[in-house]
Amino acid sequence: MRHLALFLKNRLGLKLGFFLALSAFLFLAGYQSNDDKNRTWSLYKADAESTSYSELDQITVHNVSQLQLAWTFNPNDAQVGARPGSSECNPIIIDGVLYATSARHRVYAVDAATGKQLWSFDPFDGGLGGGVSRGVTYWEDGADKRILVTGGDVLFALDARTGKPVSGFGKNGQVSMNVGLRDAPETISVIPTSPGIVYQDLLIMGAEVSELYGAQPGYIRAYNIRNGKLEWTFHTIPLPGEPGYETWPKDAYKYAGGVNDWAGMSVDTRRGMVFLALGSPSYDFYGADRKGKNLYGNSVVALDAKTGQYRWHFQTVHHDLWDYDLPAPPNLVTVERDGPDGRPRKIDAVAQVTKHGFVFVFNRETGEPLFPIEERKVPVSHLPGEEAWPTQPFPLKPKPFARQHMTEADLTRYSTAGHDSIVKKFRSMRYEGLFTPPDLKGTLMLPGTRGGAEWGGAAYDPATSVLYVKSNDSPEIQSMQKVDLEKEAKDQTVFAQGKTLYMTYCVSCHGKDKNGDEPTYPSLIGLRNRMTREAALAKIKQGGGKMPGFASVVKGKEQSILAFLFDREKNSGKATKMETGQTLAGANKYLNLTAYGHFRDPNGHPAIKPPWGTLNAINLNTGDYVWQIPLGNHPELQEKGAPETGLEGSAGPIVTAGGLVFISGTRDQKLKAFDKSTGKLLWETSLPGVANATSCTYFSGNRQFVALSVGGSKENPAGSILAFALPK
Numbered sequence: 001m002r003h004l005a006l007f008l009k010n011r012l013g014l015k016l017g018f019f020l021a022l023s024a025f026l027f028l029a030g031y032q033s034n035d036d037k038n039r040t041w042s043l044y045k046a047d048a049e050s051t052s053y054s055e056l057d058q059i060t061v062h063n064v065s066q067l068q069l070a071w072t073f074n075p076n077d078a079q080v081g082a083r084p085g086s087s088e089c090n091p092i093i094i095d096g097v098l099y100a101t102s103a104r105h106r107v108y109a110v111d112a113a114t115g116k117q118l119w120s121f122d123p124f125d126g127g128l129g130g131g132v133s134r135g136v137t138y139w140e141d142g143a144d145k146r147i148l149v150t151g152g153d154v155l156f157a158l159d160a161r162t163g164k165p166v167s168g169f170g171k172n173g174q175v176s177m178n179v180g181l182r183d184a185p186e187t188i189s190v191i192p193t194s195p196g197i198v199y200q201d202l203l204i205m206g207a208e209v210s211e212l213y214g215a216q217p218g219y220i221r222a223y224n225i226r227n228g229k230l231e232w233t234f235h236t237i238p239l240p241g242e243p244g245y246e247t248w249p250k251d252a253y254k255y256a257g258g259v260n261d262w263a264g265m266s267v268d269t270r271r272g273m274v275f276l277a278l279g280s281p282s283y284d285f286y287g288a289d290r291k292g293k294n295l296y297g298n299s300v301v302a303l304d305a306k307t308g309q310y311r312w313h314f315q316t317v318h319h320d321l322w323d324y325d326l327p328a329p330p331n332l333v334t335v336e337r338d339g340p341d342g343r344p345r346k347i348d349a350v351a352q353v354t355k356h357g358f359v360f361v362f363n364r365e366t367g368e369p370l371f372p373i374e375e376r377k378v379p380v381s382h383l384p385g386e387e388a389w390p391t392q393p394f395p396l397k398p399k400p401f402a403r404q405h406m407t408e409a410d411l412t413r414y415s416t417a418g419h420d421s422i423v424k425k426f427r428s429m430r431y432e433g434l435f436t437p438p439d440l441k442g443t444l445m446l447p448g449t450r451g452g453a454e455w456g457g458a459a460y461d462p463a464t465s466v467l468y469v470k471s472n473d474s475p476e477i478q479s480m481q482k483v484d485l486e487k488e489a490k491d492q493t494v495f496a497q498g499k500t501l502y503m504t505y506c507v508s509c510h511g512k513d514k515n516g517d518e519p520t521y522p523s524l525i526g527l528r529n530r531m532t533r534e535a536a537l538a539k540i541k542q543g544g545g546k547m548p549g550f551a552s553v554v555k556g557k558e559q560s561i562l563a564f565l566f567d568r569e570k571n572s573g574k575a576t577k578m579e580t581g582q583t584l585a586g587a588n589k590y591l592n593l594t595a596y597g598h599f600r601d602p603n604g605h606p607a608i609k610p611p612w613g614t615l616n617a618i619n620l621n622t623g624d625y626v627w628q629i630p631l632g633n634h635p636e637l638q639e640k641g642a643p644e645t646g647l648e649g650s651a652g653p654i655v656t657a658g659g660l661v662f663i664s665g666t667r668d669q670k671l672k673a674f675d676k677s678t679g680k681l682l683w684e685t686s687l688p689g690v691a692n693a694t695s696c697t698y699f700s701g702n703r704q705f706v707a708l709s710v711g712g713s714k715e716n717p718a719g720s721i722l723a724f725a726l727p728k
Contacts, residue, residue: 005282010061037699038095044195045457045694046134046654049332050266052459054697057658058704063726064660064673066685070705070725071115075102075718078131079128084521084694084712087719088193088455088650091133091707093698094160096170099147101133103712103719107149109163115723119163123151128535128706132193132208134264134693139198139225146225148203150192153177155205155223170228177207180230181216182254188216189541190378192454194264194329197274199305201225206261211323212553213289213589215282217253218260222308232308236278236296243310244295256290258282259297263455264329267305268348268364274305275332279325285478285592286321287383293318297411300330300352300360302367312367316354318389321437323449323595324355328457335361335370338619351460351620353453355471356434357402358395361620371397371623378435383480385588388437396644397623401616402452402471403608404434406444410609414637418601425599426607429477438478438592446608448476449596456652456665456694461676466626467618468653468661468676473646475608479594497557505553509596514565529568536565553680592637605637611646613666615653617679627679632666640658652694662706664691671695671708671724688720689713703728 020026037056045052059067080084085103092099098112106129107121113268123129129151137148138160143159146169155177157169167171177192178185193531194204202222209216220234236259237252238244248256259279266275281290281297298317303310317324331351339345348364361370381388408426413419430436431444445451451472460470483504492500503512510516537558540550562568599607606612610630617626632647641648651665655676664671669690673683687710695708707723 004594019310025226026718027374038093041091041093041696041698042138043092043197044137044264045329045652045662046696048267048269049460050103050264051331051333051462051463052330052456052457052652052654052694054656056656056697056699056704058699059656059660059706059726060658061660061675061682064658066726067673067683067685067706067724068727069685070290070703070723072723073108073110073115073117073721074716075104075106075108075720077102077104077106077122078718081270081718082712084689084714084717085130085539085719086690086711087709088132088134088693089709090694091696091709092135092138093696094138094145095701096700097140097160098698098707098721099136099160100709101135101149103130103709105129105131105133105151107136107147107163107715109147109160110721112698112705112723113703115721120156121149121156123149123154123156125339128531128538129138130539131191137198137203139201139203141201148179148196148225153189153191153202155192155228155374156223157228166598168227168318169225171308175228177205177221180221180233180293181219183216183658190216193262196223197265197267198225199267199269199272199274202231203307204265204267204305206265206276208262209257209260209282210550211258211280211282211284212550213283214255215257217257218262218279220261220276220303220308222305234301234303234308236301237281238295243617244313247293247295249289249291252290256281256294258284259294259695263325263327263457266329268330268332268349271365272305273311273364274303275330276301276303277326277328277330277352280320280323282319283591284320284323285480285595286383286386286590287319288383288387289464290319291387293389294320298324298326300326300350300362300367302364314333314350314360314362314367314369316358316360316393317356318392319387321386322356322435322445325714326352327453327455328353329354331458331460331467332363332364333361333460333465333467333620334462337370351458351467351622353401353458353467355447355449355452355454357400357404357452357471358400358445359398359458359467359469359618359620361623362394369395371395379432379437381437382430382439382441383437383590384436388435392435398618398620398625399623401614401618401628402447403473406446406475406608411607412601412605412609414601414603414605418603418605422601422607425477438480438590440480441479443478444475444599445478447472448474450474450476450648450650454650454652456650459653459655459657459661460620462674463657464654465620466676467620469616469618470631470649470652471614471616472519472648473608473612473614474648475599476597477594477599478592481593483589483591494560495568498560498562501554501557501561502564504591504593505550507593524565533562533566537562556684568673609638610634611643611647613646615661615663615674615679617676626677629679631663631672632668632670634668648721650692654695654697658704662695662697664693664695664708671706685724687722688716
């Protein structure tokens with residue numbers, strides 16, 4: 001009897017133990033699954049690989065037409081009389097909390113299921129703030145959970161649960177990003193626009209720097225997330241003895257600027273590698289003071305994420321004269337290639353989209369191109385002192401996703417007079433294709449500085465190896481002029497001196513009449529009614545949006561530019577001697593006076609026939625296109641029976657396991673969903689403003705949401721965050 005009791009006890013114990021173990025496993029598995037669902041968009045552009053992909057599939061091609069607005073969050077942080085703000089934030093979601101920055105650059109945590117505010121943080125402590133912010137970064141170690149965000153030139157670490165600065169990080173939760181660059185911190189201002197990326201306990205950061213003469217170098221820096229200490233620096237303009245130094249003049253590291261990562265980066269956590277997308281050297285359109293290839297300008301660069309040590313690079317534009325910055329983080333992808341035995345094998349790769357419409361694809365470990373790339377001869381420069389690089393790289397596959405050439409047959413005809421005007425202008429310019437160098441005669445650029453891919457970048461579907469990328473076809477005119485501000489300012493009044501500055505540096509974006517081109521380039525008419533002189537001067541010096549900082553340009557001339565902008569012509573006395581300063585010191589300084597402007601007819605219509613924007617699906621296994629469609633529409637300019645016109649836009653697509661591609665960003669103020677296999681439009685909704693931001697999708701409260709930041713309007717200048725879901 002005793003033996004029977006022991007037998008039953010042992011059997012029951014084993015069964016009970018097995019049951020408890022099984023229950024624990026199922027609980028943990030369920031918890032892990034839920035945790036995974038609650039972190040499907042926990043980084044900028046979804047993940048460390050910058051795929052903009054989500055495995056969520058509650059919303060599908062079959063039910064997306066039922067999507068409806070679930071909640072709206074209004075930050076209401078705009079000052080009275082403020083112009084509508086433009087938001088570029090891609091929110092992240094951690095365990096049911098959505099973290100985002102507003103158009104005014106304040107930080108918010110909201111309940112991801114309801115949109116209810118949990119906390120907010122003002123990095124400017126009541127100041128005007130503003131500037132571009134594409135989001136925040138999250139890091140955790142056990143109970144220590146932090147939000148990393150920049151405000152102006154300061155990096156903050158916040159407690160993710162309360163929004164309070166973490167006292168042990170730097171000085172009272174903040175670190176100056178001006179420290180650790182080439183020049184004295186008190187003389188510069190470096191303002192990041194895209195979030196940094198985390199590798200272990202490091203936050204790896206790029207930055208936005210000026211694009212004029214005298215700019216700072218765009219060094220890549222890694223900060224210890226626990227204490228804010230600067231751990232390593234990668235010199236994007238190499239110092240003596242470093243690889244790439246020989247591609248610059250001997251002393252260029254002392255004065256050359258740019259070569260910065262303003263668009264974001266990607267991390268391969270398994271290999272411990274970080275991948276950079278670097279911009280052009282400064283000055284963007286004239287490089288007599290930087291003869292050579294100028295590494296690592298316009299390069300994809302792979303570094304050891306722990307140490308910042310160089311691994312490999314590929315330069316997509318040599319000695320850039322066109323502002324062809326790499327505009328978006330590299331996508332970390334996996335492609336199939338036939339192995340030696342003829343059987344397909346998978347290769348981890350890096351795909352980089354560009355402003356001039358190419359996709360470069362490289363082996364992730366070695367940097368070896370996975371499609372052939374040719375170095376082709378390109379036109380020579382005629383500008384005094386300039387030496388354009390004689391060849392440029394052209395990938396043979398995939399074919400360009402943006403138009404790279406135009407003829408007179410491509411010019412629009414909205415009226416006879418308008419057509420004749422742009423034909424005359426076209427014939428007057430120097431134009432020899434994609435890499436026509438800037439010229440005193442004036443040159444045509446296509447796709448242009450806003451062309452091809454923009455900062456929204458591409459989305460990658462790992463199930464199909466298809467890359468989705470938005471393209472802009474937006475030709476521009478380069479108008480180069482030798483500048484001697486000292487000579488021009490002689491005997492001018494303060495107001496006239498300010499006008500000279502404006503017509504030199506500002507007119508291409510804000511227009512001769514200060515009307516601008518909303519929402520990208522704001523009108524400056526009536527500026528004194530909505531901004532103080534101090535705030536305006538701070539904005540001029542620091543920059544914001546697409547505008548670089550002009551601190552070195554206005555130094556010693558602050559009253560002049562303010563007199564012109566604030567219409568203070570009366571009582572404007574004679575100006576003091578204009579200080580040219582470091583920015584334009586020396587001979588042969590040329591500026592592109594129409595930089596970032598559009599090529600249009602006299603009535604403001606685009607000079608090139610549509611489409612002006614497309615959405616493209618490219619199979620990276622083969623390099624072939626799956627589909628290409630116009631994205632966005634200008635109904636007034638659409639010809640009867642013709643396809644939609646397509647529109648310019650900077651936001652990028654996202655792709656989901658539910659078979660969908662979501663994208664916004666065009667001026668028709670739509671959020672759209674397409675069948676990822678065919679490009680068929682399945683759903684769209686009108687938004688209260690221009691959503692110049694990439695969407696996100698996440699799971700909260702057993703529902704899949706699609707959310708995005710929307711820019712401000714006249715009625716709501718602070719903008720909003722909108723979230724959509726299927727009906728409950």
